[in-house]
Amino acid sequence: MVNSIAQLEADGIVQRYGKHTVVNDVGLRVEQGRIACLLGPSGCGKTTLLRCIAGFEDLAAGEIRLHGAVVSRPGWRLPAEARRIGMVFQDYALFPHLTVDDNVAFGLRGQPAAARGQRVEEMLRLVGLASQARKFPHELSGGQQQRVALARALAPNPALVLLDEPFSNLDVDLRERLSLEVRDILKSCGTTAVLVTHDQREAFAMADEIGVMAEGRIQQWDTAYNLYHRPRNRFVADFIGEGVFVSGAVLNPRQVEVELGVLDSAAAVDCHELGCAQCGKRCRVDVLLRPDDIVHDDASPVLAQVLHKAFRGAEILYTLALPSGRRVLSLVPSHHNHAIGERIGIRLDVDHVVTFRQEPAPPPARS
Template identity: 70%
Template structure:
């Protein structure tokens, strides 16, 4: 049984429908994430789960119990949910240890002291309990906030943009630390963020949200390589769409070559709506375009972004179309230079022209026949 279930929940503020028939399931011990652009409704969903907002339709179940929906609304303090906020919300007049122990109820002084000491050790602040929040760095304050939320052993932990106030380097390091802490305590959690790097670092499964709906709930790997629709393909990672056409049931051809794939029936031979050679658009990621000096296929460097170990090249093809290629940085080419490239595509992802749905994102096959 799932620890958390959202079933077709709706929420509107006046005429503004913020959440639309949204459903998700989260198993015990898993870390989920709601990822999407600002205004997509992800924080509102978190507030509904926490009990701060009543749902207009649908229901929310926590550990099998309906906590919202069908005329029932369990108040936040009875849901056993911990929250970590964007601004940490630590009490400045309390020490670190007092902050962590603030929400503990029903324990005697010894039990409370032992639980606080345990959390301080888990978050790597064992010798910092007597300090005050203003004496600690942003990353340390975030770990204190996490420890405070975990102290009462909640059913579910909610994290609302927890790293947004930190610099990039600290954000990346702390996101890995937070995942390790949540996993070590066997806590079920949901993170809300607009930063896909944070989502990938922390979550087991991610829901891509847009306009109040989850577009795809999946693993980070599948979101990148097997996007369900064009919005997910555009939002996750980087990539470009090249026009192509269906050659047969198993091949799609683009300017750079012929891709082997299992094209679905609506795009292949025997389709009632489109014949062979029906036009599609093919998603190509920077790691699909490989720099190869020995290749006869050339592309012109029109832009380059140095990233330390890699350079992200924007390349212009003979047709004028542009693609991206991620190349080890010792291959340092000048703007205007033509370099050899080849395709190395594991996942063929195509979209019908005038359609948002992915036609195919399942096969793990390589490009075998370049266009001559």
């Protein structure tokens, strides 16, 4: 039982636009100083949920609390400006006519000038932009503008910072580097934060815990490691990372046989409504194989044909055809540079056996 008060709690959140339900019975909890992420494809409800937390949207059902105090419920919500929440938007939302230091000072209106100036200097040092204080936003790079937006959000010492797709306007290399920098900044301040993104690399780089969303619901709230190695359902397994499903036969509650061999599972394999032990036959399951589960091994008697290769610097992602014709992926050190059509030795090296009940084939269409 959890006794501490979370910085952010949401219970049974429902939000609708007319008859269309966008967020459907969502609950989450974020402890003080933790960075959480809402991750999912476009249209899954993650940005709408963030707007509910910010105080921009009414709730159809449920309750949102900040440090134990209710800030949203059906029929009432505390105004956004009264929630002590800092926002970092996708387009930065900096004031073009204000200098960097004036942008950062915007949320500090009403404070004595000396205290305001000291806080602005502190925030600009924190984000590494002390030398850019008198410049205007258009004179900065995209990454610098994003750090100004973060400094402005942090300046009033908010209880919570919300980041809505904050790196989507940046190139891939800068996005990855800046996400690590922003995490370090938030952690150094002890700030609680919620990030919204569709980019797994951003989520993995920044977040302590991640909620994968689909169709308005959180499918799994977990660490990046568990989302990758212990996905709760097919959507999470398919959405997170790369991998393919291959057919397997359950030999017993702890073993599954696939084309490449027998897999030993630490957890009982669930292939039947009553559990595998009640199945009474070699029931079929779909087994998730990640690229790191298929190891290139010249000594292996099992050969697979190279169908496609994607060079990734230190590694090459191979698409391979097994003897049956089924395709798998294998991540191989790039000094093993094989040609399309070549046959290479492979073997299984699976630490986490992930299986799902095999979905029945759709009935044939009537002529």
